[in-house]
Amino acid sequence: MTTDTPHIRYWWEDLQVGETRDLGTITPTEEETVAFARQFDPQPFHLDAEAAKASVFGALSASGWHTCAMAMRLTVDGMLRHSSSLGSPGLENLKWLKPVYPGDVLSLRHTILDSRALRKRPDTGMVRSRWEMFNQDGDKVLEMEGYGFFRRRHPATEEELARIDAQRAS
Numbered sequence: 001m002t003t004d005t006p007h008i009r010y011w012w013e014d015l016q017v018g019e020t021r022d023l024g025t026i027t028p029t030e031e032e033t034v035a036f037a038r039q040f041d042p043q044p045f046h047l048d049a050e051a052a053k054a055s056v057f058g059a060l061s062a063s064g065w066h067t068c069a070m071a072m073r074l075t076v077d078g079m080l081r082h083s084s085s086l087g088s089p090g091l092e093n094l095k096w097l098k099p100v101y102p103g104d105v106l107s108l109r110h111t112i113l114d115s116r117a118l119r120k121r122p123d124t125g126m127v128r129s130r131w132e133m134f135n136q137d138g139d140k141v142l143e144m145e146g147y148g149f150f151r152r153r154h155p156a157t158e159e160e161l162a163r164i165d166a167q168r169a170s
Helices: 029-041 051-053 064-078 157-168
Strands: 020-026 088-096 106-117 124-134 138-152
Touching: 020 064, 029 064, 064 088, 064 106, 064 124, 064 138, 106 157
Parallel strands: none
Antiparallel strands: 020 106, 088 138, 106 124, 124 138
């Protein structure tokens, strides 16, 4: 049985290990940077340009959490809204490698690292991915890895489930 719907382009079966896709660009403004910080990370170097000059950043910088939120937006717009995504059990290896400043042009690259069928949910597969965000100079500013659940186009057969069991037993 196929569960295709017109808006879904990417099912679990379509997300292949080693596949890399560019998920677009985003440019934070000073207003967005300060607004995010005011609500979620009210540290002086995210809120006030003068205070930021005296910080290790040397200028107003975006919160790392704002950088993650921008990466999430690009991921949704560039992939997830066109997929059978069922959410995520979490992230790991989150690194903020360089500051992000208002006006930086940020691009996001997504790479699939691993993929496996789920034994207890034959209609679902799990994908492990890496996201890398770069500024306009090619400097990596963010790197994170995490997992996503995706609905399968075709639920696992009994033969596939037996193969999964055999792999886990070895």
